[in-house]
Amino acid sequence: MVRPEKPEGTVTLFDVKFGSNNFWSSAEDRSYRGEMELSIDNGIIKIINVLSVEEYLYGVVPAEMPTNWPQEALKAQAVAARSETVAKLGRHRSDGFDLCAEVHCQVYSGVEKETELGNMAVDSTRGMILEYNSKAVDAIYSSNCGGHTQDNIFGDKEAVAYFTGIEDMDETRKPVFPLSPFEMESWLKDPPAGIYCNIPEYSKLSGFRWIRIYSAQQLRKMIDNFSAVGEIKRIVVTRRNPSGHVDKLKIVGLDSSCVIEKELNIRKVLGNLRSSMFKVETKYGKNHAPKDFIFYGGGWGHGVGMCQAGSCGMSKLGKSYQEILRHYFSRAHLKKIY
Numbered sequence: 001m002v003r004p005e006k007p008e009g010t011v012t013l014f015d016v017k018f019g020s021n022n023f024w025s026s027a028e029d030r031s032y033r034g035e036m037e038l039s040i041d042n043g044i045i046k047i048i049n050v051l052s053v054e055e056y057l058y059g060v061v062p063a064e065m066p067t068n069w070p071q072e073a074l075k076a077q078a079v080a081a082r083s084e085t086v087a088k089l090g091r092h093r094s095d096g097f098d099l100c101a102e103v104h105c106q107v108y109s110g111v112e113k114e115t116e117l118g119n120m121a122v123d124s125t126r127g128m129i130l131e132y133n134s135k136a137v138d139a140i141y142s143s144n145c146g147g148h149t150q151d152n153i154f155g156d157k158e159a160v161a162y163f164t165g166i167e168d169m170d171e172t173r174k175p176v177f178p179l180s181p182f183e184m185e186s187w188l189k190d191p192p193a194g195i196y197c198n199i200p201e202y203s204k205l206s207g208f209r210w211i212r213i214y215s216a217q218q219l220r221k222m223i224d225n226f227s228a229v230g231e232i233k234r235i236v237v238t239r240r241n242p243s244g245h246v247d248k249l250k251i252v253g254l255d256s257s258c259v260i261e262k263e264l265n266i267r268k269v270l271g272n273l274r275s276s277m278f279k280v281e282t283k284y285g286k287n288h289a290p291k292d293f294i295f296y297g298g299g300w301g302h303g304v305g306m307c308q309a310g311s312c313g314m315s316k317l318g319k320s321y322q323e324i325l326r327h328y329f330s331r332a333h334l335k336k337i338y
């Protein structure tokens with residue numbers, strides 16, 4: 001798969017279907033670098049795009065980060081995406097290729113997504129990956145960590161070792177995590193200065209801090225789909241990770257109660273919350289019955305690994321891509337593999 005030369009010209013495929021089984025699935029014409037390998041498999045034409053990792057990354061990096069972001073952040077993104085690519089190479093060996101072009105591996109849609117600045121970030125970090133125990137790191141990232149990245153909540157034991165949650169700010173300004181419930185409240189409502197991912201001019205304004213309000217009826221409808229507990233009386237956070245992300249939640253209803261666990265599950269059940277870093281407040285109406293539930297939240301995404309908004313903030317403060325990667329992946333090290 002690693003071929004250094006850049007071939008002339010591209011190949012265009014018409015009506016390429018993408019986003020299988022997603023609401024955004026569609027089809028479009030796409031042009032690709034490299035070569036096309038066609039084979040017939042059970043009456044279906046299988047098309048494999050053969051190209052170098054670097055050419056592949058030209059298409060991947062701009063899909064993951066806006067390329068008008070500072071160059072050092074883009075370089076950090078390029079290294080993270082390259083590490084992820086190398087870690088995942090051969091994932092589809094039994095299908096006869098290395099990687100698929102969907103979210104399952106990394107979204108890749110050919111040359112149209114490429115930009116000059118994105119290609120520059122790839123070229124200037126050529127062959128550079130993150131390694132841990134002599135193996136490429138599957139360098140996970142998310143849009144905005146809310147100010148503290150999460151310990152690894154997905155991976156195997158080895159991955160747990162290299163993703164340790166960190167305060168996303170300068171060493172000298174660190175608040176002491178884990179935070180008490182009172183500290184959590186001011187962390188979310190009045191965050192301290194100097195958090196790298198608090199950059200509304202780049203990251204979406206609602207990415208770093210957000211508020212979601214559900215009426216008691218709206219919330220009950222959502223919870224009913226998970227477990228019918230009757231009229232909602234209370235929401236109790238029963239386990240919070242050291243980073244402030246909620247890991248276990250108890251919903252107390254008039255008839256019974258239920259427990260919701262795990263980051264993605266919690267976010268889904270509660271109407272696709274932006275993250276699991278939140279605090280809930282209840283507003284009471286007549287007869288002291290809950291009227292509204294207000295979620296004060298921080299961050300967008302799972303918060304594991306590199307914080308993309310934070311890498312942009314660090315870059316703006318003059319940090320290099322090496323410093324950015326060391327900050328988020330402190331136990332991995334940079335290595336040029338070609």
Ligand SMILES: [Zn+2]
Pocket residue numbers: 091092099100101102104105106
């Ligand atoms: Zn795949």
Ligand SMILES: [Zn+2]
Pocket residue numbers: 144145146147148149168196197307309310
């Ligand atoms: Zn962050």
